Structure formats: structure tokens, C-alpha cells
Amino acid sequence: MRRLLTLLLVAVLAAAGAAAWALLRPGPEREVVLRVERGAPLVQVLEEARREGLLPSTLVARAWLAVQEKDRHVRWGRYRVPPRSRPVDVLRQLLEGRVAMVVVTVPEGLTLAEVSELMVKAGIGTAGEWRKVTRTPEWIADLAPGARDLEGFLFPDTYRFAEGTTAASAAHHMVDRFRAVWASIVAEGPCSWDATPFEVVTLASLVEAETSLPEERPTVAGVYLNRLRRGMLLQCDPTVVFVLKREGRWTGRLLRKDLEMDDPYNTYRYPGLPPGPINSPGRAALEAACRPATVPHLYFVASPGGGHRFSRTLSEHNRAVARWRRSRRGR
Numbered sequence: 001m002r003r004l005l006t007l008l009l010v011a012v013l014a015a016a017g018a019a020a021w022a023l024l025r026p027g028p029e030r031e032v033v034l035r036v037e038r039g040a041p042l043v044q045v046l047e048e049a050r051r052e053g054l055l056p057s058t059l060v061a062r063a064w065l066a067v068q069e070k071d072r073h074v075r076w077g078r079y080r081v082p083p084r085s086r087p088v089d090v091l092r093q094l095l096e097g098r099v100a101m102v103v104v105t106v107p108e109g110l111t112l113a114e115v116s117e118l119m120v121k122a123g124i125g126t127a128g129e130w131r132k133v134t135r136t137p138e139w140i141a142d143l144a145p146g147a148r149d150l151e152g153f154l155f156p157d158t159y160r161f162a163e164g165t166t167a168a169s170a171a172h173h174m175v176d177r178f179r180a181v182w183a184s185i186v187a188e189g190p191c192s193w194d195a196t197p198f199e200v201v202t203l204a205s206l207v208e209a210e211t212s213l214p215e216e217r218p219t220v221a222g223v224y225l226n227r228l229r230r231g232m233l234l235q236c237d238p239t240v241v242f243v244l245k246r247e248g249r250w251t252g253r254l255l256r257k258d259l260e261m262d263d264p265y266n267t268y269r270y271p272g273l274p275p276g277p278i279n280s281p282g283r284a285a286l287e288a289a290c291r292p293a294t295v296p297h298l299y300f301v302a303s304p305g306g307g308h309r310f311s312r313t314l315s316e317h318n319r320a321v322a323r324w325r326r327s328r329r330g331r
Contacts, residue, residue, distance in 0.1 A: 027084060043062075054087060064088065102161045104122045104158070105158045106158075110156065112154065113246075129167035130167045133168045137150065153280075181283050192291045203292075204289035204290075
């Protein structure tokens with residue numbers, strides 16, 4: 001009996017040693033991409049890893065998990081397993097949820113179409129998925145009951161998405177980010193003019209398109225607010241550019257005939273704010289649109305030295321425009 005027990009103990013130790021050695025041996029020489037579907041059971045994940053040569057067997061892997069990591073679940077996503085990874089390292093990567101990530105920076109001022117294109121290039125969703133998901137104004141119905149899409153509400157920021165994230169999931173995250181930023185802005189106090197959130201976002205998109213200088217944004221917003229209160233046309237070039245981009249006719253140069261097009265977004269023909277935002281404004285533009293500066297100006301034009309020159313009267317504005325044109329001809 002003693003001899004039998006000794007042999008049994010030796011066999012157990014040998015098996016344990018073999019299992020331990022198998023878990024510590026380097027794996028494939030290549031990088032392996034392991035895809036874990038949402039809700040996939042652990043046994044299925046381990047079997048897939050075994051087929052890819054990352055684990056010696058599912059039995060050994062489950063035994064190690066039972067001893068080392070109880071009651072753990074594998075996070076869904078794509079795992080990029082480096083070359084020569086040991087099975088024990090693969091198991092730890094799975095249990096720690098170290099999925100492959102995609103970092104995407106969305107600049108301020110992009111249109112919905114441009115955001116979608118950026119995301120597709122980064123591997124987040126397809127063009128068709130983004131076309132569908134951006135036409136879901138019900139996501140923002142509480143903030144923008146009249147919105148036709150998500151234009152203006154995919155907040156520009158730097159995002160980290162797991163590889164394989166869907167367009168819907170990414171867009172939801174970006175809308176949630178907008179909500180958080182908007183909540184922090186209004187928490188500082190109400191907007192200084194009687195406007196709905198949708199109107200503020202629309203004005204912010206014009207400000208975002210007109211200037212990149214932080215110190216100018218409240219003034220630009222103030223000029224537009226002055227014109228709105230006086231019933232003047234906003235005459236905002238970027239609203240016309242928005243239409244041209246939407247129709248695939250933007251060449252990079254705005255022509256006089258473009259200002260005459262019959263479109264509700266053309267603020268050279270239609271008074272008031274355009275029907276909705278024309279891009280995704282950042283926090284600074286939203287703050288400026290919520291609390292425009294109190295200024296006497298009604299006009300502005302690009303300044304030869306950078307930024308803009310603001311004017312109270314049309315005659316002042318015309319002189320500023322003439323200076324700008326002379327500077328352009330002198331280039």
C-alpha cells in the first residue's frame with residue numbers, strides 16, 4: 001500500500017510539474033489576435049485560445065484558474081497576444097481584461113460625416129453603421145427636440161475604445177461625454193440669454209467654425225447674438241460651407257454664387273440661427289455660446305495680423321474688409 005501511495009504521489013507531482021512546465025513554455029512566434037464575443041462562456045474562450053496554440057489544453061488552463069483566480073470572468077473584446085507569450089501570461093491577460101485599445105482624437109469643428117469617416121479609419125464601425133447611428137435624434141430628444149440627427153452632439157475629445165467597439169457604442173459614449181460637459185457648463189450658472197440647449201449648441205457650432213482663438217469666442221458669440229436680436233441676417237460663411245460639404249460640392253473656396261443658394265442653412269438668405277448645428281463644438285465654444293460677451297459690435301472680418309477685426313458700424317466693417325482684401329492681394 002505504501003509503495004502504491006508513493007507511486008501515486010510521484011505521478012501526481014510529475015503531472016503537476018508537467019502542467020506547470022506547459023504553462024511556462026513560450027507560445028507561438030507570431031502575434032495572435034484572440035476575439036472574445038460579448039457573453040462568451042469561459043470554456044469557449046479557453047478552447048479558442050488552445051486552437052490558436054496559446055494554451056497547452058483547456059484542462060490545464062481551467063485547473064490553473066481554479067487554483068489562482070476564482071470567480072473571474074473574461075472581458076469581451078480583441079486581445080492582441082504578443083509573440084512567445086507563455087500560457088500563464090495569456091490567462092492573466094484574459095482575466096485582467098487587457099484588450100487591444102484604439103485611441104481616437106476627434107478635433108473640434110468636425111461635421112457628423114467627418115467624425116464618422118475618422119472613426120471608420122480608426123477601425124470603429126463601418127460607414128454604413130455610422131450613417132445609421134448618426135440618424136438617431138431620439139438619443140438627444142430631451143436636449144434637442146427638433147434635431148434631425150446627432151450633428152453637434154458627438155463631443156470632440158480623445159477617446160480610448162476597445163478594438164471591435166461598434167459604431168452605436170462609440171456614438172453613445174460620445175453623446176454621454178457631451179451630456180457631462182453640458183451639465184458642468186450649466187452647473188456654473190444659467191445661460192445669459194433665453195435659449196434652448198439646441199439653440200446654444202447651434203450658435204456654438206458657428207463660433208467654433210469662425211475662430212480657433214479662445215479669447216475671441218465670447219466676442220464672436222456676442223456679435224451673432226446682437227445680430228439675432230436686431231433681426232439681421234447672420235451672414236455666416238461656414239453655414240454655406242456646411243451645405244456645400246453635405247452636397248459634395250465643397251472645393252475649398254467659397255464663391256459669391258454660393259451665398260445665393262436656396263437652403264435653410266444659408267444664413268445669407270434665411271434670418272435667425274440655422275436649423276441646427278453645423279459641426280461638433282468643443283467646450284470653449286459651448287461656454288461662449290451659453291454666455292456671449294456683451295459687446296457693441298455687429299460685424300467682424302479676418303484681420304491681416306491674425307484673428308478678427310470687430311466693427312460697430314457697416315462703414316467701419318467695410319474699411320476692415322478693404323484692408324483684408326489688400327493684404328490678400330499683397331501675398
